[in-house]
Amino acid sequence: MIDFKYLAKKYGTPLYVYDFNNIKKNFTNIKEVFKARKSLICYAVKANSNLSVLKYLASLGSGADCVSIGEVKRALKAGIPKYKIIFSGVGKRDDEIEEAILRDILMINLESEAEFNRIEIIAARLNKKARISIRVNPNIDAKTHPYISTGLNENKFGVEIDQAKELYIRAKKSDYLEPVGIHFHIGSQLTDLKPIEEASKIVSNMLKSLKYLDIDIKFYDIGGGIGIKYNDEETIRLYNYAQAVLATLKGLDVTVVCEPGRYIVGNSGYFLTTVLYEKKNSGKRFVIVDGGMNDLIRPSLYKAYHEIEIVENDDQNRSVCDVVGPICESGDFFAKDVQLPKLKQNDLLVVKSAGAYGFSMSSNYNSRGRAAEVSFEDGSDRLIRKRESFEDLIRLEKEFL
Ligand SMILES: Cc1ncc(COP(=O)(O)O)c(C=O)c1O
Numbered sequence: 001m002i003d004f005k006y007l008a009k010k011y012g013t014p015l016y017v018y019d020f021n022n023i024k025k026n027f028t029n030i031k032e033v034f035k036a037r038k039s040l041i042c043y044a045v046k047a048n049s050n051l052s053v054l055k056y057l058a059s060l061g062s063g064a065d066c067v068s069i070g071e072v073k074r075a076l077k078a079g080i081p082k083y084k085i086i087f088s089g090v091g092k093r094d095d096e097i098e099e100a101i102l103r104d105i106l107m108i109n110l111e112s113e114a115e116f117n118r119i120e121i122i123a124a125r126l127n128k129k130a131r132i133s134i135r136v137n138p139n140i141d142a143k144t145h146p147y148i149s150t151g152l153n154e155n156k157f158g159v160e161i162d163q164a165k166e167l168y169i170r171a172k173k174s175d176y177l178e179p180v181g182i183h184f185h186i187g188s189q190l191t192d193l194k195p196i197e198e199a200s201k202i203v204s205n206m207l208k209s210l211k212y213l214d215i216d217i218k219f220y221d222i223g224g225g226i227g228i229k230y231n232d233e234e235t236i237r238l239y240n241y242a243q244a245v246l247a248t249l250k251g252l253d254v255t256v257v258c259e260p261g262r263y264i265v266g267n268s269g270y271f272l273t274t275v276l277y278e279k280k281n282s283g284k285r286f287v288i289v290d291g292g293m294n295d296l297i298r299p300s301l302y303k304a305y306h307e308i309e310i311v312e313n314d315d316q317n318r319s320v321c322d323v324v325g326p327i328c329e330s331g332d333f334f335a336k337d338v339q340l341p342k343l344k345q346n347d348l349l350v351v352k353s354a355g356a357y358g359f360s361m362s363s364n365y366n367s368r369g370r371a372a373e374v375s376f377e378d379g380s381d382r383l384i385r386k387r388e389s390f391e392d393l394i395r396l397e398k399e400f401l
Contacts, residue, residue, distance in 0.1 A: 004350050005312065007376075008311075011372050011383060011387075015273075018268055018375050023265060026268065039257070040084060041063065042062070043261065043264055047266070048355055050359065050385055062080065064080045066085060086105070088135065101128050105131075109132075109134070111134075111157060113163065119177065120176050132179055133219060134168065137157060137184070138203055139161075157185070165210070168210055169213060171215075182203060182207055184199050184200075185223025186223070188225045191236060193240055196244060217254065219254065228263055229353075271306075272348060274349070278342070289323060292332050295368075297361050297362070307353065309350045313347060315342070318339040318340055367390075369389055369392060371387060372385060
């Protein structure tokens with residue numbers, strides 16, 4: 001059990017707390033369901049990119065799925081071997097592509113013909129052979145929130161199947177490209193297995209057709225997206241997920257790559273925030289806390305639900321309220337129309353399932369320093385990122401009169 005009251009007192013709030021034992025359990029669960037095959041779990045760094053989190057995952061054998069050269073550098077700094085690092089993303093700058101090639105990572109996951117051309121030109125200039133994978137867009141509706149649905153042709157991600165095939169044929173003939181992988185990722189927070197199964201069928205069929213063309217793809221990258229329980233969602237059983245994918249790979253000798261982010265860290269993280277006061281506007285009750293949308297933007301951005309627990313308060317006399325932050329935006333809230341007891345200054349709230357896309361999406365909006373981050377493992381806590389100070393906020397600015 002994590003003593004949230006103790007941690008809030010020791011480090012202050014707003015505060016992120018990550019349960020490393022739970023991260024380990026989740027990582028091991030995923031590795032386990034793919035054990036019948038060669039597999040590589042490349043944790044999606046964007047979900048939570050704290051160096052200690054990455055280092056911990058590196059120690060468990062994780063690779064990394066990165067979407068910027070900054071994430072690639074984080075992964076390398078954390079000790080993730082270069083041969084386990086993938087560089088994905090729809091818009092890579094030339095300097096990022098160049099650095100990825102020079103650092104000799106496992107593969108660059110490209111998402112358009114234009115990017116294919118850039119990578120080939122840059123690799124030729126460096127006189128290197130760039131290992132590539134193509135993110136194919138299977139045109140499948142992932143049935144998740146539109147902002148995190150990525151597998152339809154109308155989305156900006158990936159390359160349509162027919163075009164991807166042409167690009168593989170070109171890559172095979174290129175002196176500077178080596179096609180080693182194929183990739184799809186149809187969305188995040190997936191709770192329905194069917195679209196994944198369908199996407200995998202489409203992509204594995206394509207893989208088979210590439211085999212006929214003597215294009216030997218070694219890495220079958222199924223992306224991330226495994227949904228977690230925030231509220232009362234029915235989630236996918238990991239075993240069924242793996243079996244559904246593996247069933248489409250019969251007769252193919254590939255390493256399965258999986259890029260989970262949310263599944264590994266989402267329910268391993270807690271956001272602690274303290275009540276400042278309550279107020280009523282035209283009879284509507286608001287609980288105002290010291291954390292804001294700059295710390296945890298998911299409710300504002302996706303209307304995402306996060307369960308809120310009040311520490312040491314089991315008062316059953318509850319009434320409806322919104323839990324809001326201090327930011328000057330009406331969209332600054334953690335919960336709307338929830339039943340909570342009367343709260344007073346310094347009461348502590350724990351916002352659950354905050355480990356993924358929490359701190360990593362945080363900002364300095366309203367000149368607020370970002371929250372501190374703490375790890376919790378085997379009963380011990382450690383500060384893994386200091387709270388930002390005012391000096392941190394202005395460090396890179398220059399004053400002109
Ligand atoms: C290409 C890719 N892989 C993996 C992920 C991780 O997704 P999740 O955190 O839902 O597992 C994402 C998320 O957007 C992604 O775009």
